[in-house]
Amino acid sequence: MTIKAPSPLRRGLLLLTAAAALAPWGALQAQSYPTAKPVTLIVPWPAGGSTDRHLRALSEIASKHLGQQIVIENKPGGGGTLGPGTMALTAKPDGYTIAQFPLGMLRIPHMQKTQWHPLNDFSFIIGVSGYTFGFTVRADSPYKTFNEYIEAARKQPGQINYGSTGTGSSPHLLMEELAGNAKIQLNHVPFKGNADLQQALLGGHVMAQSDASGWDKFVDGGQMRLLVTFGEERTKRWPQVPTAKELGYGVVSTSPYGLVGPKGMDPAVVKALHDAYKKAMDDPKHIELLDQLNQAMWYRNGDDYRKWAVETYAKDKALIERLGLAAK
Template structure:
């Protein structure tokens, strides 16, 4: 082939290559150039789904691209982020909520993902407010009534939660351990299916974050106890577990993560957009509706908190005799 033709062919191939999308991590100077997916590891319609849809809509305006919610329930909130940690591309176009179960389930069973090493931590956002509800026509008028019923019928009194190893599950395990009663735990995929099961009479009570608020407000459910350090502003007549003599206080913080290996500049772009969204009055109004506090942590502090909490949670799992055998 003549040298001129060879040179022209090389230039043509180089020009063609320049038009093709680059492989590997996203470039910070062009990110984001398309829609971002946010994995919510709970069913649609629950409290977490309500919160993150609102936050994502505001953050999308700062990013200049839509954020699509992808509900992936199961595994006590660990299936969605766990799959992302194992298989996700570190390009910033798929991120996930990171619930407390991610720091507990690995102590309770073998997982294919590592709760720290397989993730890029973006920012901490908020924490749940938990409560224990029964149907409005339940014979249990107080939490004491419920515990006394369990004392008289060991293993016959049940409660639902959003999954084995979740905060709603473990805080009731702590209470039952302190009260010396045996309860029957029934796990659900998330808030939405658990609330329907309670309304349908398929479970006697439910431990959950404030996704029950609309049912309590509508007079369909009764809130027996909450698990914050203080009474809920929205339900000032409902006692805390601490007031009732149980040393159980929980808020179960959560934030957002991506797969390991993300470009720090892309992480910063996501962090900054969601940080601005957190301060938006619309977002603060949603948190107020859900009785959830702001729990902001930057990327480095969030990762450090996760490492420390992984160690602390092992002690809780061990005390409740739930460690993997």
């Protein structure tokens, strides 16, 4: 009995079928990513704040390069750690759920026990930007300068308060570090995000606020007074406002952030997300938005972003311990 050899076409189809059967599931998934399903980006702050404004606009541009819609899910709480922490514990590493990774993610675990590890439980995708931090009061505040505010705290220990975007967040820790350097005691009031914080200051519920530049429109509109910023140099937008460094308080902070996914993401999926967001970052509309928010570009690829996170996690452990905020 003669067995007829398969035709070249049929032989090719058989080989493809066999290869597909042997290929890892992740590789096949990566080839089809993203399918007709939106990608969710968790922003761990309330809608309307500076981070939400930034990542919402950036993701709209990135959606066009990715070929799939990217939707924003606001999940505030835990000083910016609730959203990405929940993602690490519950989301599949398929590229359809990612999150902003604020600097607090590398600090909170030194201050309290967490169910997630900031380095081992995440796939690092891309470093994006950093903040311009500033300290503002209401326009009718008796404090015309930052030094006047500090002097009031010196005369009334624990009676002068300020709000921030949460315990362990950069706006909180930079003020704690500054208070230590100035040898004063301030009363800290935490909020879930800067949209809530702005309203609390405008409503007179706190005397001042330490925050990223979500206060920009209120400063420019005359409702708030910007007393100090925390960069290496004065800002282009508010050049008349001194830095904490030049006032002699020895604090500089920009708190870089980027995007991460759950651990175990396929490298091809990480690359697809990285490439879409990198193209979006270079888009003139995004660069214009950064100028409006008074933020700088802080691009890092996934590997470099993870390396930075490892170094920062170790460095900030020393800061937390020095401030007496380490978990017992």
